[in-house]
Amino acid sequence: MAASETSKETILRYAFGNVLSFFILVLIGVLAFSIRLFSVIKYESVIHEFDPYFNYRVTQYLTKNGIYDFWNWFDDRTWYPLGRVIGGTVYPGLTLTAGTIWWLLSSLNIPLSVETVCVFTAPIFSAFASWATYLLTKEVKGAGAGLMAAALLAMVPSYISRSVAGSYDNEAVAIFALIFTFYLYIKTLNTGSLFYATLNAIAYFYMVCSWGGYTFIINLIPMHVLLCIVTGRYSSRLYIAYAPLVVLGTLLASLVPVVGFNAVMTSEHFASFLVFIIIHVVALVYYIKGILSPKMFKVAVTFVVSIGVVVCGAVLAVLIALVASSPTKGWSGRSLSLLDPTYASKYIPIIASVSEHQPPTWPSYFMDINVLAFLVPAGIIACFSPLSDASSFVILYIVTSVYFSGVMVRLMLVLAPAACIMSGIALSAAFDVFTRSIKFQLPGATENSERDAGETSSNSVVAQNDVAKTEKNEDAVKERPSKKNRKKEKEKENVEKPSVKSQIKKKLLILPLEASIIAIFLLVLLGAFYVVHCVWAAAEAYSAPSIVLTSHSHDGLHVFDDFREAYAWLSHNTEVDDKVASWWDYGYQTTAMANRTVIVDNNTWNNTHIATVGTAMSSPEKAAWEIFNSLDVKYVLVVFGGLVGYPSDDINKFLWMVRIGGGVFPHIKEPDYLRDGQYRIDSQATPTMLNCLMYKLSYYRFVETDGKAFDRVRRTEIGKKYFKLTHFEEVFTTHHWMVRIYKLKPPKNRIRGRAKKSKSKASSTTGTKRIGTKKKNPWH
Amino acid sequence: MRSASEHDKVEGFPVHFALNLVLVSSESRSKVLLAMARSTSKDAQALLHSFRSAYAATPTNLKIIDLYVGFAVFTALIQIAYIAIVGSFPFNAFLSGLLSCIGTAVLAVCLRIQVNRENKEFKDLPPERAFADFVLCNLVLHLVIMNFLG
Numbered sequence: 067m068a069a070s071e072t073s074k075e076t077i078l079r080y081a082f083g084n085v086l087s088f089f090i091l092v093l094i095g096v097l098a099f100s101i102r103l104f105s106v107i108k109y110e111s112v113i114h115e116f117d118p119y120f121n122y123r124v125t126q127y128l129t130k131n132g133i134y135d136f137w138n139w140f141d142d143r144t145w146y147p148l149g150r151v152i153g154g155t156v157y158p159g160l161t162l163t164a165g166t167i168w169w170l171l172s173s174l175n176i177p178l179s180v181e182t183v184c185v186f187t188a189p190i191f192s193a194f195a196s197w198a199t200y201l202l203t204k205e206v207k208g209a210g211a212g213l214m215a216a217a218l219l220a221m222v223p224s225y226i227s228r229s230v231a232g233s234y235d236n237e238a239v240a241i242f243a244l245i246f247t248f249y250l251y252i253k254t255l256n257t258g259s260l261f262y263a264t265l266n267a268i269a270y271f272y273m274v275c276s277w278g279g280y281t282f283i284i285n286l287i288p289m290h291v292l293l294c295i296v297t298g299r300y301s302s303r304l305y306i307a308y309a310p311l312v313v314l315g316t317l318l319a320s321l322v323p324v325v326g327f328n329a330v331m332t333s334e335h336f337a338s339f340l341v342f343i344i345i346h347v348v349a350l351v352y353y354i355k356g357i358l359s360p361k362m363f364k365v366a367v368t369f370v371v372s373i374g375v376v377v378c379g380a381v382l383a384v385l386i387a388l389v390a391s392s393p394t395k396g397w398s399g400r401s402l403s404l405l406d407p408t409y410a411s412k413y414i415p416i417i418a419s420v421s422e423h424q425p426p427t428w429p430s431y432f433m434d435i436n437v438l439a440f441l442v443p444a445g446i447i448a449c450f451s452p453l454s455d456a457s458s459f460v461i462l463y464i465v466t467s468v469y470f471s472g473v474m475v476r477l478m479l480v481l482a483p484a485a486c487i488m489s490g491i492a493l494s495a496a497f498d499v500f501t502r503s504i505k506f507q508l509p510g511a512t513e514n515s516e517r518d519a520g521e522t523s524s525n526s527v528v529a530q531n532d533v534a535k536t537e538k539n540e541d542a543v544k545e546r547p548s549k550k551n552r553k554k555e556k557e558k559e560n561v562e563k564p565s566v567k568s569q570i571k572k573k574l575l576i577l578p579l580e581a582s583i584i585a586i587f588l589l590v591l592l593g594a595f596y597v598v599h600c601v602w603a604a605a606e607a608y609s610a611p612s613i614v615l616t617s618h619s620h621d622g623l624h625v626f627d628d629f630r631e632a633y634a635w636l637s638h639n640t641e642v643d644d645k646v647a648s649w650w651d652y653g654y655q656t657t658a659m660a661n662r663t664v665i666v667d668n669n670t671w672n673n674t675h676i677a678t679v680g681t682a683m684s685s686p687e688k689a690a691w692e693i694f695n696s697l698d699v700k701y702v703l704v705v706f707g708g709l710v711g712y713p714s715d716d717i718n719k720f721l722w723m724v725r726i727g728g729g730v731f732p733h734i735k736e737p738d739y740l741r742d743g744q745y746r747i748d749s750q751a752t753p754t755m756l757n758c759l760m761y762k763l764s765y766y767r768f769v770e771t772d773g774k775a776f777d778r779v780r781r782t783e784i785g786k787k788y789f790k791l792t793h794f795e796e797v798f799t800t801h802h803w804m805v806r807i808y809k810l811k812p813p814k815n816r817i818r819g820r821a822k823k824s825k826s827k828a829s830s831t832t833g834t835k836r837i838g839t840k841k842k843n844p845w846h
Numbered sequence: 847m848r849s850a851s852e853h854d855k856v857e858g859f860p861v862h863f864a865l866n867l868v869l870v871s872s873e874s875r876s877k878v879l880l881a882m883a884r885s886t887s888k889d890a891q892a893l894l895h896s897f898r899s900a901y902a903a904t905p906t907n908l909k910i911i912d913l914y915v916g917f918a919v920f921t922a923l924i925q926i927a928y929i930a931i932v933g934s935f936p937f938n939a940f941l942s943g944l945l946s947c948i949g950t951a952v953l954a955v956c957l958r959i960q961v962n963r964e965n966k967e968f969k970d971l972p973p974e975r976a977f978a979d980f981v982l983c984n985l986v987l988h989l990v991i992m993n994f995l996g
Contacts, residue, residue, distance in 0.1 A: 258967060260956050260979035264986050302959040302967060310956060310983060313949040317990045320941060327937060349955075356964075357900040358893075365893050 083209075090213055091200060095193035098220035101601065102189040102230045105609035111185050111232065114611040116651060116668050118234035119658035121160055122184050124152060128165045129180050136161075137323075143663045144653060145675060146645050146697065154323040155671065159243070159276030160236050163187065188229040188238035195242040196220040199483060199490075202249035205256055206449075206456040207491045210498070215490025221596070223603035224434035224482040230608055237479055240277030245483050247273050247283055248463070251307060252456045258303035260310065267314035274319045281334045282480060284315065286466060288341035290459045295348050299455055305349050312342045426475035433603065434478050437596040438485040445488030448495040464488055493589065500586045503576035613655070615712065626710065629655065632703070632805035635798050636660035640701065647694055648703035649683070649716055649723065650676055656703070665697055673730065680727030683720070683760045684734050690759040691793035694810055702794065702808045706764045708777035708784075709803040715779065720760050721745055748782040756786045763808055766791055771803070911958040915951045922947035942994040949987045953980055 105114070113122050128136040139152040168183045196216040204212035219225065228237040250266035253259075274280045291308045294300060316338070319329040329335055355363050431439055442464060449457035464484040471481040577585070615626040636646065637660045645663045646656055653667020666676045682693040694702065707715035716723075721736070728734040738754040739745070747761065755761060769775040769787040776783050791808075798807040904912075925943050934940050960968050960976035968976075 258960070259971075260953070260960070260976070260983050263956075264979070264983045268986070302965060306956045306959065309952045310949070313945055313952055314983075314987060314990070317942070317945050317949070317987070317994060320938070321990065321994055327941070330941060354897075358896055362893055362896045365889050366897075369890065369893070 087209055087213060091197060091216065094196050094200075094213075094216050094220050097217075098193040098196045099189045101221060101604050102192060102226060104230070104605045105611055106185070106231045108605075108609055109611050109614055109616075111182060112611055112613065113181065113184060113234055114230070114232040114613065115235075116654050117236075118184075118232070120654040120668065121234050121236075122181065123654075123658040124156060125161045125164050125168075125184055126180055127152075128161055129168055133162075133165075143657050143661075144667050145669075145672065146663050146665050148672065148675065150669065150671075154326075155669070157236055157276055157278065157324055158322070159272060159274075160187070160234070160239050162275070163191075163239050164234070184234045185232045188233055188235075189231050191239045191242045192220070192225065192229045195225070195245055195483070198242060198245040198249055199486060202245055202252060203487050203490050205249060205252045206454075206460055206487070207494065211491045211494035213490075214494045215487045218438065218486040218489055218596075219483060221600035221604075222435060222438065222482045222486055223600055223608065224478045226600070226604045227434070227608040228479050230604070232611055236277045240273065240279060241479065241483065243269060243273035243276050244279070244283065244480070248459075251287060251311070252459060254307040255303055255455050255459075258306050260306060263306055263310045264314070266307075267311055267318060270311065270315045271318035271321070274315075274322050274325060279477075279480065280319070282466075282470075284319075284335055285337050286463060287311065288338045289466070290462050291341050291345060293458060293462060294455060295345065297458075299458075300345075300348055300352065302349075304455070305345060308345055309342065312338050423474050423476065425473060426471065426478060430475065430478070433607070435482060435485045436599050437592055438489040441489035441492045442485050444496070445490070445492035448491050449488070460484070460487055460491075493593075496589060497586065500577065500582040500589075503582040504579060504586075506576050507579045626712070626802055626804065628800035628802050628804035630659065631800045632798065632807060633660035635800075636662055636701070636703075636807065639798075644700040645698050646701045646703055647679060647682070647697065647699040649679065649705075649719060651719070652703060652705065662701075665699060673726070677727045677730035680723035681731045681734055683716075683723045684727050684739070684758050686757045687759055687762060687791065687793045691810060700810060701797070702759075702763065702810070704760065704763045704806045704808070706803055706806055707779050708764070708768065709771055711778040712804055713779050715764075715804075716760060717747065717764050717777075718779065723760065746782070747777065747780055747784055749785045751785045761786070762789065762791060763794065763806060766796060766806075768803075905963070908958055908962060911954050911961070915954045915958075918947045918951035918954065922951070936996065938994055938996050942991045942996075946987065946991045949991075950984065953983050953987065956980070956983075 113119055124136070127139065131139075136158075137153045140149055141152045142149045144150050164180075164184050164187045167187065168178065168180055171178050171183070196219045199219045200212040200216035202212075203215040225241060227233075228235060229241070247266060247269040250262055250269050254262040254266055270280070270283060273283060287308065291304060294304055316329050316335070319325050319335075320327060354366060358366060446461055446464065449461050464481075464487075467477070467481040467484045470477045576582075613629050617624045617626070633656065636656070640646075640662060642661070643663065645665065646660070647665045648656065650666040650668055650670055653664045653669075656662055656664050657667065666672075666679050670676060678693060678697070682690040685693065705712075705715045706717065707713060708717070721739070724734055724736050724739055728736055737743075739752060739758070741750050741752050741755075747755065747765075751761075765775065765777075765784050765786070766789070768777075768784065774783055775787045793811050794808040795811055796806065797809045799805070922944055925940065925947065929940055957976055957980040959965060960971055960979075961973045963969070
């Protein structure tokens with residue numbers, strides 16, 4: 067009777083627990099969605115930044131023209147005159163996801179615009195990501211840790227920064243795919259089921275479609291398999307988890323056009339093949355060991371070792387020769403810059419110049435993962451008791467992601483789920499200890515403790531599944547042959563003795579009542595601080611769309627909408643086929659919003675083309691006109707923040723233009739633009755700097771604003787205040803002078819032969835000497 | 847050239863042969879080498895014999911799966927020989943062919959692991975479920991192959 071009562075109670079408790087955790091998960095999803103809506107509330111439902119505009123344009127094309135045209139799309143509106151093969155160079159996961167959602171909704175007659183779907187894709191997938199974190203942590207440690215980790219991930223600022231509503235970038239879906247792939251891998255590892263292995267491969271395919279960071283998965287999983295083999299944890303479940311993934315995963319990765327044959331030819335994937343071979347060798351060794359007697363096994367080992375060493379040596383020599391013959395040893399530039407953080411600054415200035423590729427500072431760790439930064443070590447320790455395959459995987463994940471996040475600030479995003487999982491495990495273990503201490507010391511505890519002996523030991527010892535299994539088998543009544551019953555009773559006795567022992571040990575591990583109550587209160591307070599910080603970070607720091615700027619001053623709120631003003635002007639006042647040249651930052655926005663052809667954009671795949679534009683910006687007016695004319699450019703766009711104090715304008719980025727241009731065209735030398743190693747634009751600036759196109763286009767007529775030409779960003783008066791443009795004419799300047807558009811002047815129709823007096827209308831102050839030149843000069 | 851000492855024992859070989867590596871004259875040296883070769887061949891034969899007898903004890907269904915794995919690997923080797931002779935164009939066809947062979951071999955090995963009744967970890971997995979998973983995974987694999995084959 068007591069047994070059935072306790073069994074009913076346990077079933078009721080399980081049911082109640084499941085329903086409660088379901089509601090908690092729904093709430094976590096709603097939380098993850100709504101905390102990302104600050105940008106929509108404070109600004110508007112608009113796409114942010116630069117890269118999302120490209121993804122938005124591609125999604126527009128997909129929804130308008132269908133998937134076949136999208137797959138084969140050659141874009142001639144960008145990288146003029148080269149064009150770009152969109153189908154082969156874009157990661158299609160994000161656009162296909164948003165396009166599918168739009169198509170589904172519109173087929174259900176829910177008319178949402180493509181922009182709305184794009185803006186809200188990221189919050190929806192962050193809710194999915196927190197549910198995936200719950201599943202992953204549940205596999206590692208249990209449901210309590212899972213709920214904790216999911217709640218932490220829903221709010222962690224580092225993930226919010228790349229997935230806020232409007233940030234329509236690859237990471238919005240890629241983080242969900244990453245966590246889900248890891249969850250399926252751990253699930254396959256724990257259960258050994260080939261079904262989950264198939265699902266794992268399909269989830270990995272979705273990850274490859276979504277983000278270039280998939281190489282993290284295909285290197286982390288082999289590393290973990292190697293770790294398991296080396297620490298003696300090889301089992302057939304490991305083989306089932308890994309081997310089908312490699313074969314299916316490589317095939318599926320080659321299906322994505324942007325990866326293609328790189329899936330078998332680049333060094334980023336070689337680790338997986340190497341471990342594939344290693345795991346087969348290990349599996350064979352275990353199989354033969356199981357079949358042969360120990361003496362024969364030793365003989366076999368000597369044979370194989372002597373022959374195998376020779377063969378392996380030969381194969382390795384061939385492989386090393388192949389790999390060493392390529393200059394970068396087969397790695398791509400971005401991966402090399404991850405492994406060697408100083409590589410990019412030495413060899414590839416473009417990669418070094420991207421702001422997201424800079425290493426993070428210490429405060430950014432506390433800004434981005436806050437409280438989790440010191441819960442992670444506690445979580446690592448909690449993972450060691452007991453150490454299972456799944457917890458060793460999570461430990462490896464956090465260690466590698468901490469290293470990579472130290473190299474590139476963009477990869478703090480990969481650290482965030484690992485930190486949440488670890489902190490969830492730590493907090494859950496801490497709450498476990500404290501609540502158990504309180505429970506065992508409450509007044510009515512001692513009577514219930516004997517009855518609950520079975521349940522508590524099986525509930526609290528979550529990782530020891532066999533204990534729970536024997537308890538459950540004891541509760542459920544099944545027909546079994548007597549021999550098995552006897553074996554089970556013996557097993558139960560053996561298990562109960564250690565369970566009673568562990569229960570006694572746990573009773574000794576409990577803390578005093580007051581201490582645990584205070585400790586629980588403090589932990590809840592810690593959580594409250596975390597929540598407050600996350601909400602503040604989401605509201606103030608990460609919601610800015612960066613295409614609309616606001617500032618608060620004594621007379622209210624100022625809104626700077628200059629970018630869209632400029633793009634709208636371009637789209638209304640220029641011909642459809644006009645080419646616009648600007649620095650590569652603004653390429654995506656120009657094609658998406660102004661619908662004009664650009665020369666270079668944020669994809670930065672062609673360094674020489676970008677260097678050409680950089681050289682043009684750094685040259686004097688005439689040389690720049692020549693370069694732009696050769697590219698059929700009609701309009702030049704420059705971003706200038708000196709009037710309002712906008713710090714990310716082109717003058718601040720100018721040195722990168724010089725460096726990248728100088729990397730390809732040696733006549734551009736960076737020291738020419740610096741006075742004593744300092745970059746200045748005031749009266750002490752070098753003549754090369756004062757005559758270059760960027761200076762002129764930024765500061766043309768700037769003196770008319772306040773009479774003194776005081777640059778609010780550089781905090782100084784500019785060097786050359788009064789000058790005229792000879793080869794360009796200003797056609798538009800936005801309200802706050804943030805975007806300035808110039809048109810290339812066409813060459814004069816009549817060439818008046820020899821150069822006459824210097825009194826011409828458009829005399830430039832470059833002071834070019836034309837004495838004795840016989841060249842035909844169309845400008846004089 | 848140094849004389850053999852006590853810690854020059856070679857693992858797996860009978861002890862007295864190691865001690866006999868003292869070189870007195872070339873005749874005895876060749877005799878010793880011949881004896882060594884004979885012992886290694888005897889060991890190899892003993893090894894093969896024990897392996898064969900142990901393998902004969904495996905159930906028939908597992909042997910069928912092993913045969914299937916061997917056939918898949920053999921097909922893969924034929925493809926590699928072909929690419930060595932004729933060249934690798936079109937590369938995607940080669941890749942899909944090779945990976946389909948390796949893929950079916952790997953999946954068959956997984957099936958064998960799950961169906962093997964001596965395997966403690968899978969004793970409550972019904973073999974029908976294992977086979978159903980195997981079929982599903984093969985379906986996905988071949989769908990991808992046919993798409994990639996071009």
